[in-house]
Amino acid sequence: MSANAKTSIHQTDQALGRLAKRKAKENRFRYAGIAAVVIAMVMLGWLVVSLVGTGYTAFFQHYLTITVTLSESDLDPHGARDADQLRKANYRKIIQQALYSRFPDVTDRRGKRSLFHTVSASGATNQVRQMVYQDPDLVGRKITITVPTSDDVDQLLKGHIDRDAPEDLRKVSDQQIEWVDQMVASGDLTLEFNWRFFTSADSRDPELAGIAGAVVGSIMALGVAFMLSVPVGVGAAVYLEEFAPHNRLTDFIEININNLAAVPSIVFGLLGLAVFLNFFGLPRSAPLVGGMVLGLMTLPTIIIATRSALRAVSPSIIDGALSLGASHTQAVFHHKVPLAASGILTGSIIGMAQALGETAPLLMIGMVAFVTEIPTSVMEPASALPVQIFLWSDSAERAWAERTSAAIIVLLLVLITMNAIAIFLRSRLERRW
Amino acid sequence: MEAAQTNYIGSIGLKPSMGEVIEMMASAPATETTKTKFECRDVEVFYSDKRALHGINMDVPDSGVTALIGPSGCGKSTFLRVFNRMNDTIPNARVAGQILMDGQDIYSKDIDPVLLRARVGMVFQKPNPFPKSIYDNVAYGPRIHGLALRKNDLDNIVEKSLVRAGLWNEVKDRLKEPGTGLSGGQQQRLVIARAIAVSPEVILMDEPASALDPIATAKLEELIDELKEKYCILIVTHSMAQAARVSQKTAFFHLGDLVEYDDTQTIFTNPKDQRTQDYITGRTG
Structure with missing residues (x-):
């Protein structure tokens, strides 16, 4: 082999072999990824098709x-x-x-x-x-x-x-x-x-039963949960992130908030039963109590989401405000919180969506009752969407099967709407600048 | 020297090299002595237990530009942040010693850092306009300090500040557009306008040109040269040519020590310390 023909070590047969191996590895990973996506899509499609397939006749x-x-x-x-x-x-x-x-x-x-x-x-x-x-x-x-x-x-x-x-x-x-x-x-x-399905409350007779009572109950409970958990959660997060001293006590609080986020929801239901019903004597089955329990359950999610949104704000913006003579509070409320708003909102809505689908804590505080009236206030007995689904799925007549699926479709539509609102608001808040 | 400096600014892109600047300075009269703005006595800064600055003693004159130079990690930015107490915002940072501003200790209990920062403005390395409109960026400071009672007054302050920062002609038709949409050099001048809108006495600049291209840098240096008539300016810079071009006094920092502090002309033509000489000639740093 002459000196001119000397090849680089990256052009030898061994090097090409290594390259082929590397490419094969990349391809294997890509196929595994595609397979995962396909499996996920098939399962999701299956769920939707079976739900819509059994549920649409109830409309x-x-x-x-x-x-x-x-x-x-x-x-x-x-x-x-x-x-x-x-x-x-x-x-x-x-x-x-x-x-x-x-x-x-x-x-x-x-x-x-x-x-x-x-x-x-x-x-x-x-x-x-x-x-x-x-x-x-x-x-x-x-x-x-x-x-x-x-x-x-x-x-x-x-x-x-x-x-x-x-x-x-x-x-x-x-x-x-x-x-x-x-x-x-x-x-x-x-x-x-079947207009009746959307305008009336529950009934013993499937042909007369509707989802409206449960939807109104869920909306009321969510409203209460939102009004309780968003101000308290965002306030707690802003204080802990920006103003609280860093010591053993705040470390302890932080650990507990993270733990609370992982506590099974039925435990919050028991808490609601013990505190709101037995101690404060609030009415059973009321959206007010359901909302307070769901609010407590959502609180850790909102605090964690708000803190990470606040942390994501560039410190250079805060430095800029401080260097102009803004006080710490002004820098936080004029710049940090507005810039974190989209993240806070997304976290809150995700927490609310979670709360919407929650059944277990509502069973504990009696929102599982058979209610044939559409509630007009948060103190009246009401049901909620997931509980209604649970109740109907348990009933014997053939007609309940399609109504259960139809109620699930309604629940999913409400969830999709909430998530769409979250996406819309986030893009609105971000597009401003 | 004034004439020489405005000359090169008129023809952007033909910045004089450091050698040329030093030649110009050699022929110019030495800076006249002025009143002292800051007196620093044994200033030390600690991050937790680590001592970042070792007993700095230095007087900053009331007028003109004072440059702080030195290799990375020498403590010059830390020292700059002592003057507006921005180190207070860093957890575990502690400042010892005395910094007198017009004879008053700025670290005494009577001084509120919020008011101090209104008197001592700051421009950062990376342009950091607020994600608000150009107008709101400049108006923010006057608003929080209540400097303008009427909308009209605020408009005047915004216009004056933008004019002084040399940005007015470029942005006067789009004051409602976001400040973050400007180019890097414009953003940096917007930040300067924002700082001068609260009528500070001192402007601190932490490597203000390090993120800018040469043309934007030249414009910024031109602006600094104009601003020094009205404000006491302290500038941290990595570019020795920039220090030579814009400053009248230069302080050389090395490993947390103030090695040498003198007229810029002296530092660049006749440094007394070997370390200074090695640094400005490019042998170290």
Whole structure:
């Protein structure tokens, strides 16, 4: 080999071999990364598809249009139009008569009962009662109303009940299927958007149950949690980070805050039970108590997020303010806190999103109650979204399954909205400069 | 000397080399003696137990530019931060000795560092405008000190400060735009405008040109030369040519000691200490 052909040590066969090995290693890592992303996406997609797949049908509901005769002899035998009498009247009979007159062939008791069970018993009677109560002039008239079908009929038409199964293994009898098919054919039984799901509170009957009570309860609890934990958390963080002396006591406090962030949420529920309910005597199941417990739970998250946001502010900005004669407090509140605001906000909203999904502490303070009214104040009994999901998932009827999934979809939508707000606010605050 | 210095500023890019500067100075009359602004007596600074400055004794004149030079880690920046008590903000930093400003000890209990810093402004190595508008940057100091009662007064202070910092013509049409959007040299002049807006007596500059390109540096030096008519300026610099160009007095620091302090002309032409000579001729540092 001549002197001119002498190659660098980076061009020998061994060097090229090492390079190939290095590249192979890089490629292996890249494939592992892609595989991880694909697995994560598949799992997430699976979750979403199964949720939406079972849940979307709950957003629609079958309704039956029937003509009812509000006979005076049934509703108001004395003709006084007394409110009390109108409320107590037998509306069940009104609905029954409407159905019997539609299918005059049905004469036996069993047949009549099973015919009545094709509509939502309490849903239909309450609807008529409300109408008459609000407008007593309706008595003696014949009106056409649209009432929800029973959950079994609804499930049958949605295909969740197998028509081919033996009759004794099926919630709907052959006779009922026949009536339903006739009503569908005549156009009286139709599928409509399930507004009730978004406007009413919980109910024993799946076809009447809605998510509104739980959403309002969750919003109230979150509002209380936000008002408690954000001012206290940000204040504590600013003090600890900027003003507190560094000594054993503050070290101890810091360790405890970090530990609190890892405490299981049910422990906060027990604390709420012991302190807020037993000691202070606050009402059970109230969003006020739920919010305070969730606020306490979120406090460490907010303190930690705020401290790291404050630490991330460039010290040169603070030096600049101090060198102009700003006091330490002015430098902190004119410059440091505003610059950390987006981080503080992101931390707070993430903490709130966490609190929104929390179930265990709410069970401890009684927010697991069956509440059929939409709460109007934080002192009234209420449920919360995750607790509502928990309650419904535990119920037996087939119709609850789709409602549970639908409630989860609503919870996820609320969470996505909150995170979107966080991202929007962060970019707004950062874009300012 | 004035004429010589403004000459090179008029033609940016033709900065005189250090040799030329020294020649110019040799032909110029020595700086006349003036009143003393700061008297430093046995100043020592400790970081925890480590002593960063060993008993500095030095008088800073009331007018003109005093340069602090020396190799990295020699304590010159630490010493500069003694004058506005910025060392107070560093945990575990402790200052011993006396620093008299116009005869009054600035480390005595009667002196509030907040008011001291309004009298002794500071410009840092890295331009650090606030992430606010140009206007708000300059107006911040007057606002916190309540120097302007009306919007009109504040506008005047902002304009005057920006004019004095040589930035007005470049930014007068975009005062509402963020100060962080300016170039590095403009940011540094904005920071100077911000400092002079509170009417300080002294301006401390900690390597103000080290992050700037030669053209921005020349502009900054021109500005320093104008400002020295009105303010007592102390400047820490790594560039000996810069010290030679802008300062009238120079102090050479080495390993926490003040080795030599004299007229700039003397330091650069006839240093008494071997270490000073080695440093300015480039043999050490």
